[in-house]
Amino acid sequence: MIGLIIGIIRFIMEFSYVIPPCGSGKPDPRPEFIKLIVGNVHYLHFGILLFFVTLIVSVSVSLLTEPIPEKCLYRLTFWTRFSDQPRVSIRQWRNETDDLAISNGKAKTEEPLEDLDETKSCGWLMLYKLCGFSSALEKKGENIPDKTPEELAKDASEFMIEDEKRARIVNGFALLAMVMAAFVWAFYA
Known part of the structure; x- marks a missing residue:
């Protein structure tokens, strides 16, 4: 979001x-700070600067926020x-921490997200x-034997x-797609 705003x-x-x-000889009507920022910095160089700004913001936010517990990350990283460990959903983990906070005298700050409506339009x-x-969706109405989380x-x-x-x-097609994207980027840049 920071990169988008910048x-x-x-x-x-x-x-x-x-x-x-x-070559027209007309004066440039832009203010000096816009000439400095936009006129002197090529858009590709600006892209590199923007990459580093977003990298710094991402790392900073990651270091300043509480990490997600490992029990919520199985098969996600x-x-x-x-x-083959059962994963605890982040909603369930948040509800556990909210219940613990309520028992410690702190107010609940976040409501759990609503489940998706089962009756959906054709689209x-x-x-x-x-x-x-x-x-x-098709298996929702069938009687499927319950399995344990394990x-x-x-x-x-x-x-x-x-x-x-x-x-x-799949890896070959991915490599081909990357080569084609690099060619298009180099050709049109």
Whole structure:
């Protein structure tokens, strides 16, 4: 968000004044600070500066906020992707900490998020189907035997194991997409 705000500010500064054509001899109507920021800093150099600003803000916010407990991160990070430990949802963890805060005399500051409405329009159902959620909606009415959290975690960890042939094909297409993107970026920059 900080990078977006800074980028929009530069965009507004750059396009709020009409620059006279090169060689016309007309004076530049822009204020000096806009000439300094926009006129002397190429947009690609500004992109590098913006990258470092967002990097510093991201690291600072990450270091200043409370980390999510490890029990909420199983199969969500690269290092825990094959873990077969049951994951505690962040909502459940927050409710536990809120209950603990209430018992310690502190007020509850956050209400739990509402569950998604089960009756969706045709557009929402199509979006769910496109995103791969349709099987969960179809199985909602069926009688599925309940599994323990350990069994569900084991199933989820086994789901992460890829067929080696398919993994190589996907990696090859990803490499091709990156090469094509680098070519387009270099050609048009």
